Amino acid sequence: MQYGFFDDTNREYVINSPKTPFPWINYLGNKDFFGLISNTAGGYTFYKDAKFRRLTRYRYNNVPIDTGGRYYYLKDEETIWNPGFKPSQTKLDHYECRHGLGYTRFLSQKNGVSSNLLCFIPLDYMGEVHLLKLQNDSNKIKKIKLFSFAEWCLWNAEDDMANFQRNLSTGEVEVEGSTIYHKTEYKERRNHFAFFSANVKIDGFDTDRESFIGMHNGFNNPEVVENGNSKNSIAHGWSPIASHYIEIELQPGEEKDFVFILAYVENEKDDKWSSKAVINKSKAYKMMEQFDSSKKVLAAFEELQNYWSKLLDTFQLESNEPKLNRMVNIWNQYQCMVTFNMSRSASFFESGIGRGMGFRDSNQDLIGFVHQVPELAKERILDIAATQFEDGGCYHQYQPLTKMGNHALGGDFNDDPLWLILSVTSYIKETGDFGILDEQVPFDNDESKAKSLFHHLHVSFYHVVNNLGPNQLPLIGRADWNDCLNLNCFSENPNESFQTTGNKKGNTAESLMIAGLFVVYGKEYVKLCNQIGKGEDAKTAQIHIDKMIEAVKSKGWDGEWYLRAYDYFGNKVGSNENEEGKIFIESQGWCTMAEIGADEGMPEKALNSVKKMLDTPYGIVLNNPAFTEYRIEYGEISTYPAGYKENAGIFCHNNPWIIIGETLLGRGDQAWDYFKKICPAYLEEISELHKVEPYIYCQMIAGKDAHKPGEGKNSWLTGTAAWNYYTITQYILGIQPDYNGLRIDPCIPSNWKEFKVIRKFRNATYNINIYNPNGNCKGINSLSINGIEITGNLIPVHPEGNYQIDVHM
Amino acid sequence: MQYGFFDDTNREYVINSPKTPFPWINYLGNKDFFGLISNTAGGYTFYKDAKFRRLTRYRYNNVPIDTGGRYYYLKDEETIWNPGFKPSQTKLDHYECRHGLGYTRFLSQKNGVSSNLLCFIPLDYMGEVHLLKLQNDSNKIKKIKLFSFAEWCLWNAEDDMANFQRNLSTGEVEVEGSTIYHKTEYKERRNHFAFFSANVKIDGFDTDRESFIGMHNGFNNPEVVENGNSKNSIAHGWSPIASHYIEIELQPGEEKDFVFILAYVENEKDDKWSSKAVINKSKAYKMMEQFDSSKKVLAAFEELQNYWSKLLDTFQLESNEPKLNRMVNIWNQYQCMVTFNMSRSASFFESGIGRGMGFRDSNQDLIGFVHQVPELAKERILDIAATQFEDGGCYHQYQPLTKMGNHALGGDFNDDPLWLILSVTSYIKETGDFGILDEQVPFDNDESKAKSLFHHLHVSFYHVVNNLGPNQLPLIGRADWNDCLNLNCFSENPNESFQTTGNKKGNTAESLMIAGLFVVYGKEYVKLCNQIGKGEDAKTAQIHIDKMIEAVKSKGWDGEWYLRAYDYFGNKVGSNENEEGKIFIESQGWCTMAEIGADEGMPEKALNSVKKMLDTPYGIVLNNPAFTEYRIEYGEISTYPAGYKENAGIFCHNNPWIIIGETLLGRGDQAWDYFKKICPAYLEEISELHKVEPYIYCQMIAGKDAHKPGEGKNSWLTGTAAWNYYTITQYILGIQPDYNGLRIDPCIPSNWKEFKVIRKFRNATYNINIYNPNGNCKGINSLSINGIEITGNLIPVHPEGNYQIDVHM
Known part of the structure; x- marks a missing residue:
């Protein structure tokens, strides 16, 4: 079943049923200021950091799901409706949500009035612009009461949803003309405020949620809208909101347009006030003037479209597979750019209050956007590399605002360093900019410890060499790419982290995935050394690679596939000897990509085993058989119900590793078959099962052991996007x-x-x-x-x- | 305007309009297992710790407010209604919510069917019991479809509202007979599960929220209820719930009753399973059997009522003020017991995921319940004292589960130690148990450092003596009782804490409040020493007290009132010299209670100044004039809008200090006038303004500078309850x-x-x-x-x- 269709000409996905099986969302903004917007206009906005600088409030876990957003209520006689269907959920005569590249448009109609609502963030602009056109399609005069609505978040999104004993007393606003200013905490340590403006004279406003909605009403039936008159309320604590009230008269056939702006402003510390307790609004005035007419808005919209065209035009495919064309040309590239902007911070599955940028995530994501924005890719590489330690290890995460490593989590995820070789070599291959290797990059963010980026690659390579286990295979540390395979944790307390508890480093547990990864990126390192005239370095490195290959062949081969690991006790993980978790995808992917044991036919056998034991109609599962009970020595992987997430779910991120492996074997039909199974455009027709957006990869699809095999979760922010893009363009x-x-x-x-x-x-x-x-x-x-x-x-x-x-x- | 009335005979507050100006709540449970329940059956349950062991999900900040709870939907033909009005909000023919002592009862009627829903937690029982009686008041046969509803929290309440990328894949349930078991994470590190049972055969069930409610519906109109048939859904991830479906036929006049139990069970680690992946339910069966009939339920209910009668009977007043009688005899004592159980963890203003037990909070709260449960008071004292350091300082907070001090926050709140003298002397005075002074109590939770409790009091006293500032007044440290007066912080970053940032200890800023507190509890210490034959200790202590009195008189008197403090720069705080914050309540209260400068008439002058400058129709504000801009050297106090919270709000906790001061001067009329102003029963008639429960103290009432003076916030969990009880019973x-x-x-x-x-x-x-x-x-x-x-x-x-x-x- 479909809930919409691809409009390839306009590069849009058009949702024509508002009741999608899950909110289908889009991202607005390209730099610093962002908005998440669903197909019913739900979502929220933030400046740079979704946790610390959130402009509008959003409630995850809500019922009905996805309630809260930028809403426009139209009251036409006794009918109240929204251009995006929600929150009133009044049945519309026509509904279309068009998710485009950096914008979303809602086309809707009710009782002879049609609405065209365009939402986007102009380039280099710190605000969401909403252009609302209303047209009277009937032959009678229409009198419409329009109410806008946005609810302010008190900036720190985490605090906002917990610290009520303070927050319900702090809210402050100002209203001037047609603009509502949110200035909670501005009088103290904040030098920033937000505003929500209209480009026409308004007939009223509300800034207090209880006044607008009513204590016992919902977003679906605000008291003020029901009564058809705003209260001109000024918020003092509780929950500040912003709502404009505009009375509109439309002659038959007449169209009127309105521009609303939801924006963020920072003032200098010494220039915060225009008079006592009154915000200095001069920057806000300029921002409003920038888009005080639909003409100006449409010009900026055209600029945005040109910007995206330029990005995407780097790679354009024309094949006989229209679904593939639209993924390669539009949606997969687009998702890669969103992932570049967001890392794993804010989606409808990531609450925006969690973690920082992952070292390994960021390096891998880069292979999906380096061709579009190489200069930003370079900046990202240098930021990441600066969080590395002198021994080649690195902070597992860093904070995008400060770019400092996350001390609480620390390092010891032993695959991390190798991904830096992937990102740097990908960057140089795309750009030819070998100069990046000479950039002086700090260790541990300490400028005094700066060394060349090449040296960073060198220590990345040797971090593995220097951390080998009893079988001469790489020690896994806290975990390798699979964060949930925790061979050194042994946690019994449900409030403990699986990654940071216990014997984090370990000196026994070894990873075959890191072994394969080491051979793949070791070879890249050797190739690079040769390329830049460091032949001796290359030779020495090759010796270590050869040793690793031998170690895998002698200690890492299970007969029909590669082992996954050795556990803390030296027992095999991912072996036919095991009752559950006999075979894992990651080591098959990496050891095959590394072509370890090619002469002995190991890669081919391994991939045949994948086909036999891991393949399903919806993609390749991570492991098989799924774990049915908790194995304390394996950690989080065994905590998930069978068929979900890392416990035998189809973890889309790693399917491409197998696909690349298949291409190295020349098996194009098999590679393509695997590719299609998780490619969203090919799943559009089973959207009622797949559940998440058909234009975007999701992190996980329920595996064969799950209740509903094929059900997708955690869409948008996943390394899946980059790996699939890399795989389809470079290997298929x-x-x-x-x-x-x-x-x-x-x-x-x-x-x-x-x-x-x-x-x-x-x-x-x-x-x-x-x-x-x-x-x-x-x-x-x-x-x-x-x-x-x-x-x-x-x-x-x-x-x-x-x-x-x-x-x- | 009233929304209900006091039923003193039944010791109930009866709410007869469901649309209260804020959710008016009650607490179920007395030990380990607790439920919060609003006047529309909203709220949640938890075992011991509201953060880590939450049974049912609740969303603060929700719209409509207070959505989510233990709900019963009755479908009678096409009418769907709830005994508690919400969430359907179907207008009822009759509605009554009776909040009693540890129970809440809903009496309602719709279309000839009446419902009597009693909710309570039996003594020593780890579950909420709901007795629902339905009666056919009409003369026709009624066919009712009954649907129960509870939504499971995935145990850790904080994680539950943020970690969707994991949580949406982990949910697991079992259904057996008429019982729905919630077992998320039981297969791994948890040894506990929950269940929701019915004592009759059910006609269907649902355990998956989306199946029951529908993706786009709300709690107000679940799809299953609208369709009149459950789906027998089994949750696999997403959001597990529990709903029973029961078809009921009632003859004219017939009554039927149903018992539902929402409970918590722990199994031994080695006894978790009855067969592979199937919970061992033997304990659950026993719990269900305990209350499988209304008769058993009513017997337990009677026990509960007797329990409360016994507690309250320790102090019963009969005066000509019925409002006072009901506060003293019922509600104020009740609130003190709830505060004993909850500290500051879980209310409709405290999200249950925040802080631990406060050292100073717990010591002060004790004066409100020591007469009811002296044995538990003793236990609490020993727990608290064990978090003290050897120098008399102490952790500012400790964790109720582990009883260990909170390292992240640490100590250096220099009023903290003195409150221990208050609690211990109060305990001994109530019980005569001087033996407690000989109990060996650890320092810093280290048994090897145990000393007598008397020694703890000794070092508490000397912690002040050893931490004097330039004027020989007590150094304030991070803050004294007023957490928001942060004289050693100087924070410019909005993401910093005002208490833990900056020069926390400071060696300049001094507190007149601690000075007064020291004299008051110093005298208590001296009195105790004399009582137990430690005359020498008493004499030495008296010398320090006399010095402090002199220091206050020479450096702490501003002419018409006591100063509040000296700031980091040695400038006066709370002086007529200041433009804002000329006078503060805390030092007037404590220096007057200490009778410092009585010969010179200082207490009388100070209290006259309070009357003149701080008194309002709704209580005494904390300071005056309110701060209108941020003063970095004062910290958080100046961040609140004027008239709210610590910035010139009526902070109810400290009003009693002035009242006690007035009683010491013998001014009974004034004391009583102050007492009445914040006493909730006296505010019942202005509930539309006061907003919060008229049977319970709130922490703060908006002051004269606020938008709506008299508006209350942060009800239930506040030291206000104990201090008012102490003041009315002992001083008035x-x-x-x-x-x-x-x-x-x-x-x-x-x-x-x-x-x-x-x-x-x-x-x-x-x-x-x-x-x-x-x-x-x-x-x-x-x-x-x-x-x-x-x-x-x-x-x-x-x-x-x-x-x-x-x-x-």
Whole structure:
């Protein structure tokens, strides 16, 4: 069942039933100021940090779900309705929510009045702009009462939902003209305020929630809207809100438009006041003037669209798979950029009050956006690397505001350092900017300990070498990529963390996933060293890699697949010997990508075992059989019900590792089959089961042991986006940036006859046509540039210009 | 305007309009298992710790407010209604919520069906019992569909409202017979589960919130109730709930009753399962059997009522002020017991996820319940004292579960130690148990550092002596009783705490409040020393007290009132020299209670200044004039809007200090006038303004500078309850437990002609009649025991028995 459709021309997903199986959301904003917006206009806004600088209040866990947002109530005679359907839930004659790139538009109609509400955050603007057009489609004069609504968060989102003994006494506002200012705590230590403005004269306002809604009413039936008249209330404590009241008369056929702005302003400490207790609003006035007409708003909207076009145009695919085209060209890239902006902070599954930026998350996410915003990717790399320790270990998380490592959590997640090699080499391959390696980057955020970024890579590599266990395999530390496989924790208390409790480092438990990862990025390190003339470094490193390969082959192979780990007691994890958790996906992916034991056929056997034991109609599960009871020596993984999350759920992040492995084996049909299973556009028709957005990857899909296999969860903020984008573009479509050019090495389904890619790379634009007349999966026969055939599959770096590339498989 | 009335006979407050200006709540439970219940059945339950062991989910900040609770939906033809009005808010033909002592009863009627829902937690029972009686008052057969509803919290209340990426995948339940078991995380580290049972065969059930309510419906219109049929859903993740479905047929006049139990069960670690993945339910079966009939339930209810009668009977007043009688005899004592149980953890203003037990809070609260539960008071004293340091300082808070001091917050609140003298002397005076002084009590929870409790008092006293500032007045440390007067903080960052940031100890800022407190409890210490034959200790202590008195007189007197403090820079706080905050209540209260400068008339002048500058129609404000801008050197106090909380709000906790001061001056009319202003029963008629419960003290009432002077906030969990009880009983009514007997020293309004008190003290019961034929305020002329006049005002300790006391003023 579908709840909407893709409008590829407009790069929009169009939801035409407001009652989606879960709120289907979008993100507004590109830098510093952000809004989350659902298909019923629910959600909230924040400045930079979703926890500490939240503008509007939002309640997760709410009933009905997704209640609270930026709302417009239209009272037309006795009918009250909202352009986004909620919160009144009045049945509309027409409803459309169009989620686009950085904007959302609601087109709706009720009783002869149509509404067009466009919400977006203009580039470099610290406010959400709402352009509301109302049109009288009837042949009678329409008198409409319009009420806007936003509820202020008292800035610190966590405190806002807990510290009532203080917060119910602190709320303060000002009203001037058609603008409502939220200034709680402005009189003390805050130098920032928010405002909600209208570009027309208003007929009333409310700023006190109880006055507007009524003590016993809900968002669905505010007292003021029911009564058709605002109370001009001024909030003193309790819950400050902002609501404008506008009386509108529309002649038959007439259209009127209104601009509302929900924005954030910072003043200098010494320039906070215009007079005693009155905010200095000069910056706010300028912001309002910037968008005081629909014309100005539409100009900024066009700018935003151009901005996104430019970002996405770096990679454009034309294949015979329209669903794939829209994912590659629009939605997957878009999700990668959202993930860049948000990391794991704020979604409808991440409450925005939790963790900082993950070291490993950020490095991996980068492979999804480095081609779109290489300069920001560089900045991110340098920020991340600065939280590393001198021995190559690193803080597992850091705070985006301060960019400092998170001391409470610390380090000892032993896969972390290797991901830095992935991000840095990806960046250089995309840009050719080897200069980044010479950047002086602090350790532990201490400038006095700065060394070159190359040195950071060096210690990353050797952090593994220096932390080997009894089988000469990498010690796992607190956990490797799978945060829930906690081999050194042993927690019995439900209020303890599985990652920070117990013998965190451990000197026994080893990870085969890190072993594979080490070989993959060790090879990258060697390649890089050779590239920059550090042949000796390369040679030494290669010795360690070879040793690791031997260790995996002798101690990490279970007969039909790679082991997952050795536990604290030296017992095998992910072995046929085990009753549950016989096989895990991560080590199959990484050891296959590392091609360990290729001569002995290990990768092929391993992937065949994946197919046999982990594959399902909805994707590849993480492990099998699922754990049915708590194993204290395995930790959190065994706490989840079978089939969910890391306990045999389809954890989408790691499916691409298997897909890449399949492409390395040349098995294009299998790779494509796996790819499609978790690709959201291919799941649109089972949305009632999949539940989450069909335009966006989710972190997890319920596995075969679950109650409802195929049910998705935790959409938007997941490394899945980057890994799938990386996999489809570089390993299936096979367009691979490399140090010295663009390599073309597709591995496709045998029934694909051709596809085209336009790829901007460094300064050139390549129009790449790939033909597959013989129904192959992999291997190219010829490659020509502007009609001239070259040897091999590497398009060298070209000067600015357009180039025609023809490839025959 | 009233929303109900007091039913003194039944010791109930009867709410007859469900739309109270704020949820008016009650507490169920007396030990370990508790429920908060509002006048519309909202609220939640927990075991021991409201943060870590929450049974049912609750959303603060909700709209409509107070949505979520233990609900019963009755579907009678097409009408859906709730016995407690919410959440359906269907207008009832009759509605009554009767909040009693440890129970709440809802009496309601709709369309010829009446419902009687009694909710309570039986003594020593770990579950809420709901007895629901339905009666057909019509002359037709009624077919009713009954749906119960409770929503499970995933145990850790804080995590439950934030960690969705995990929590939406973990929920697990079992259904067996008529019982729904909630077992999330039981399979791993938890050894506890919850259940919701019915004592009749059910016709269906639901355990998945989305199935029951529907994705887009609300608590007010669950899909299942609207459809009139349950779905027998089993929750797998998302939001587990419990709902029973029962079809009921009632003949005209027929009544049927149903028992529902919402309970908590712990199993031994090795006895968790009855078979693989199936909970061992034997304890649950026993608990259900305990209350499987209305007869058993009613027997337990009677026990509960007897329990409360026994507690309250320790002090019973009969005066010509019915409002006072009901406060003293019922509600003020009741609130003191609730505060004993809850400290500051869980109310409709305290979210239950915050702080631990306060050192100073707990010591002060004790004076409100020591006469009711002296044995528990003793236990509490020993727990508190064990968190003291060897130098007399102490942790400011400790965790009730572990009873360990809170390291994150630490100590250095320099008033803290003195309150221990208050609690211990109060305990001994009530019980005569001097043996408590010999109890060996650890310092810093370290048994090896245990010393006698008397030694703890000794170091408490000397902690002040050893921490004097430049004017020989007590250094304030992080703050004294007024947590918001932060003279050593200087915070500029809105995310910093005002108590834990900056130069916490300070060596300049001094507190006149601590000075007064020191003299008051220093004298108590001296009196105690003399009582137990430690005359030398007493003498030495007296020298320090005398010095302090001199320091206050020479450095702490501002001419018309006592200063409040010296700030970090040595400037006066609370002086006529200041533009704002010229005078503060706390130092007037304590220095007057200490009678400092009595010969010079200082107390009288100070209290006259209080009357002139701080008194308002709604109580005495904390300071005046209110602060209108942030003073970084004063801290949090200046962050509140003027008239709220510590910034010139009526902070009810400290009003009694002034009242006691007035009684010491013999000004009974003034004392009584102040007492009445904040006494909730006297505010019942202005409930629409006062907003919070008219049977319970609130922490704060908006002051004269506020938007709505008289508006109350933060009801239930406040030291106000204990201090007002202490003040009315011991200083106005003048019934004062003392080491060697009961002292009678009333200070009453001159127009009171007589009053009677029945006081159980140690083993005797005293029927005290106090006559005031001459219209005096203070001073007794004669006192007779069983007709025999004695000299003085001290009734010596008597053996068990009843004694008639006649007092003439």
